[in-house]
Amino acid sequence: MLWAMELRSLEYFVAVADERSFTRAAQLCHVTQSTISAQISGLEKQLGEPLFDRSGREVGLTEGGQVLLPYARRCLAAAADARAEFSARAGLExxxxxxxxxxxxxxxxxxxxxxxxxxxxxxxxxxxxxxxxxxxxxxxxxxxxxxxxxxxxxxxxxxxxxxxxxFTGRLVAAFDPAVYRLDEPVSLAELAGHPVISYPTTSALRTRLDAAARDQGVTLAVNYVANDVRLQTAFAREGVGVAVSLGADPALGDLRGLAVRSISPAVPIExxxxxxxxxxxxxxxxxxxxxxxxxxxxxxxxxx
Structure with a gap:
């Protein structure tokens, strides 16, 4: 029955899901592999279906396991928060x-x-x-x-x-001036004619950049993707493209041969x-x- 589920079983379940291995999960939880396996088997019996596909080299979640995982994470997080709350009430913080x-x-x-x-x-x-x-x-x-x-x-x-x-800031363009001739400010339309180095699509900075480009009716060719501005500027030094980075990033304090231009229209970031x-x-x-x-x-x- 679901209400009889133990937090320890959920802890082991999440560990196996994250590690994709019963062996690594046991090491992470400082218990034997047999203990992990027994707890997972008991959990599967409670829920009435398998939670892991054990047929491959790595352990994978079944459909039931995928359903349980977010609930298990929330249960463990809530239990940790409850422990912290009562520690605070006792003055232990x-x-x-x-x-x-x-x-x-x-x-x-x-x-x-x-x-x-x-x-x-x-x-x-x-x-x-x-x-x-x-x-x-x-x-x-x-x-x-x-x-x-x-x-x-x-x-x-x-x-x-x-x-x-x-803090607030703006995106700027950083590039090798020996390779690219870009005036101040650089328009998004002009950037669309060059390979671009910038953030991954999961970054809100990239989302802001793409939205600004769409508003100007252009599409940027982001050939090199890196979330670390140090890597972005390293590519820019090789002349492979124009880095579009957050101007406030400390990595832009070390330009070493790169030119920096503002972008027009401005792409503000908060x-x-x-x-x-x-x-x-x-x-x-x-x-x-x-x-x-x-x-x-x-x-x-x-x-x-």
């Missing part, structure tokens, strides 16, 4: 903060705030995930992250998600901190948001 971020935030307050949280709340474990904006927002909505730093997407955020501004408001914020997230609010107030005072 334990638990974990699961936060995601993309690249280009090295110069922002995020590293400083996570460092403060680590020093001032040593009982809170910080788990940082790096990805592009689209996957990070999905992880937040699935309950696998408490908060994330993303580029604001073209479409509106879901109503269950709130956002706070981190980096934001997002978290869900349809559920009660767990104690570790509240601790982080308290530091965030303190920083935001100080930043506003400095800017006044």
């Amino acid at each position: 334990r638990g974990e903060l699961r936060i995601g971020t993309g690249g280009g935030v090295e110069h922002t307050a995020i590293p400083e705030l996570l460092g403060r949280l680590h020093r001032e709340r040593p009982g809170i474990d910080i788990h940082l995930v790096e990805a592009t904006s689209g996957p990070l927002l999905d992880l937040l909505l699935q309950g696998r992250l408490h908060a994330a730093v993303i580029a604001r997407p073209v479409e509106a955020l879901p109503p269950t998600v709130t956002a706070a501004p981190l 980096k934001i901190l997002v978290w869900r408001t349809d559920i009660v914020a767990c104690a570790p997230l509240r601790a982080f948001l308290a530091l965030w609010n303190e920083w935001s107030t100080d930043d506003e005072r400095r800017s006044a």
